[in-house]
Amino acid sequence: MNDSGDMRDDSVVMKVDNVTKVFESAAGEVAALQGVSLSIRKGEFVAIVGPSGSGKSTLLHIIGALDRPTSGKVFIRGVDIFTLNDSELATMRNYLIGFIFQSYNLINRTTVQKNVELPTIISGMDHADRSRRARKILEVLGISEKAGFKPSNLSGGQQQRVAIARALMNDPAIILADEPTGNLDTKTGQEVFNLLRMLSSKFRRTIVMVTHNPDLAKASDRAIFIRDGMVEKEVAYR
Numbered sequence: 001m002n003d004s005g006d007m008r009d010d011s012v013v014m015k016v017d018n019v020t021k022v023f024e025s026a027a028g029e030v031a032a033l034q035g036v037s038l039s040i041r042k043g044e045f046v047a048i049v050g051p052s053g054s055g056k057s058t059l060l061h062i063i064g065a066l067d068r069p070t071s072g073k074v075f076i077r078g079v080d081i082f083t084l085n086d087s088e089l090a091t092m093r094n095y096l097i098g099f100i101f102q103s104y105n106l107i108n109r110t111t112v113q114k115n116v117e118l119p120t121i122i123s124g125m126d127h128a129d130r131s132r133r134a135r136k137i138l139e140v141l142g143i144s145e146k147a148g149f150k151p152s153n154l155s156g157g158q159q160q161r162v163a164i165a166r167a168l169m170n171d172p173a174i175i176l177a178d179e180p181t182g183n184l185d186t187k188t189g190q191e192v193f194n195l196l197r198m199l200s201s202k203f204r205r206t207i208v209m210v211t212h213n214p215d216l217a218k219a220s221d222r223a224i225f226i227r228d229g230m231v232e233k234e235v236a237y238r
């Protein structure tokens, strides 16, 4: 890639170029990111590791276009995403990126089925199509029998699988997961991780996962260690 962000290498799906983020608050400024540069290849499974407060979530929110950086650029498939206006950015995010959060972020007053359909309601998919697609994805993830339940009646691992199903509805190229196993016991966490691993190996989805679990980090393709808002080191495992 050259300075203009023109992608010479097809396999690079995302490039982060000297990103900083300063939060202003009553208590003063916090420099959450202090010049982060990295690139992620198509189909890669990357773990982001680092101490609490090091800037991992801030980084994930910026590469997922949920927040804008203070300075620096993010290119997704060669597009300098922060040159887009808010509505273009939201559209890009909805089609290209699936988010999975530690606390699932499901809507408890409606069913699992409707939760999973949500991104395709926003993107305007026809009712029959989105209903069929949600069923199919719930089936692949092994929770189709829970389609009519409220999320609060499911176990943590089941709720996280619903969140993964929701993240997959628009067939996103990139899946961003912020400590997706953080609220789960070891065994359930491993199962959720295996699902993500499967999405990466079988469906060639690009996955960026924040984790505190060193064993899961080692089972990724590459871990990027963040400390004090900077990339401390990168370790390739595959």
Ligand SMILES: Nc1ncnc2c1ncn2[C@@H]1O[C@H](COP(=O)(O)OP(=O)(O)OP(=O)(O)O)[C@@H](O)[C@H]1O
Pocket: 023, 024, 025, 030, 031, 032, 050, 051, 052, 053, 054, 055, 056, 057, 058, 059
């Ligand atoms: N909206 C905000 N306003 C002010 N400061 C913030 C805001 N969000 C994050 N910060 C600060 O930025 C720094 C990085 O926070 P971030 O949430 O990215 O850390 P993290 O690595 O994800 O930590 P954890 O492992 O605990 O989730 C912290 O010092 C945090 O207090």
Ligand SMILES: [Mg+2]
Pocket: 056, 057, 058, 178
């Ligand atoms: Mg965090």
